[in-house]
Amino acid sequence: MDAQAAARMGDEIAHGFGLAAMVAGAVAGAIVGAAIVAATVATGGVAAVIIAGCVAGGGLSMFQLVKGLTTIFNLQEPASGMLITGSSNVFVNNRAAIRASVDQATCSGFPFNHPPLPLPVLVADGSATVFVNNLPMSRLQSKIVCGAHIKSGSPDTFVGGPNTTMAFVFDLEGWLHTGLEILGVGAVIGAGVIAAAAGAAALAGFVAITGGAMLAFEGLGHLGNAIGPGYGDLLQGVAGLGLLFAGPRLAK
Numbered sequence: 001m002d003a004q005a006a007a008r009m010g011d012e013i014a015h016g017f018g019l020a021a022m023v024a025g026a027v028a029g030a031i032v033g034a035a036i037v038a039a040t041v042a043t044g045g046v047a048a049v050i051i052a053g054c055v056a057g058g059g060l061s062m063f064q065l066v067k068g069l070t071t072i073f074n075l076q077e078p079a080s081g082m083l084i085t086g087s088s089n090v091f092v093n094n095r096a097a098i099r100a101s102v103d104q105a106t107c108s109g110f111p112f113n114h115p116p117l118p119l120p121v122l123v124a125d126g127s128a129t130v131f132v133n134n135l136p137m138s139r140l141q142s143k144i145v146c147g148a149h150i151k152s153g154s155p156d157t158f159v160g161g162p163n164t165t166m167a168f169v170f171d172l173e174g175w176l177h178t179g180l181e182i183l184g185v186g187a188v189i190g191a192g193v194i195a196a197a198a199g200a201a202a203l204a205g206f207v208a209i210t211g212g213a214m215l216a217f218e219g220l221g222h223l224g225n226a227i228g229p230g231y232g233d234l235l236q237g238v239a240g241l242g243l244l245f246a247g248p249r250l251a252k
Contacts, residue, residue, distance in 0.1 A: 003160035004140040005153025007123075008095035009086035013105050013144055014077035014151040019173040020112040021066040022059040022180060028244070029058025035248040049190040054244060056184030061240025063177065064233040071230025080148055081107035084120060090132045092157045098150075099135035100126035100142065101166035107146050113172060114146060121145045124169045129161030136164050147171045213243075 033054030037047045069075065085103045086096025104120035124143045126136030139159040142150045147170050188210065195206035217236055224232030 003158035007098040012079040025062025026059035029054040053187035065237030068234030098138040127161040128164035
């Protein structure tokens, strides 16, 4: 891992907009999926595959869109709390250094990640090779137990080395992202099974359309990355949402 700014008592933590973006996209996907099912009068497994694919596609596409915009425009994540404890004898910029598994932060859960927590939460991870009081030294992007990460740090002191996690992280954003990916893969497999049951011609058409779409999205990612950081996510997110919202019209 590249060296990151050392964390200090008083630095801010944040959750970011990832979870909110995925939930909003998934809800939109469910609505679009229901519209497609109604337009095609699909039932049973076909309806389930349509709705699952739309929910997964909507959530993941919205996540990419928000991630891309955040990177391109360097949008600042809203702070959800701050680090409130630190080492008693090791300081960075005259502020207490932060240690994984013992130092704590307050967190409001903003935006839409969890309710405000009544008690402080532990810093979960830090560097596997840099230590403070024999504990991993935490830094920018180090995780908090509630799933937030450290969003600010020292302007002139950096901590390198691989990451090590010292406490369980309730990473709702990561879990939802993985769940949507699994749901999407399941929808593709289900669609393939349905196409195969419909005959060789239907299966060939499904393979051609799915393969073409995957290649197109891969191409958009490469094009965006050639333009600059964040543009790959932006282009793929816009394309994904465009296909999603075009679904009801294409289904007629």
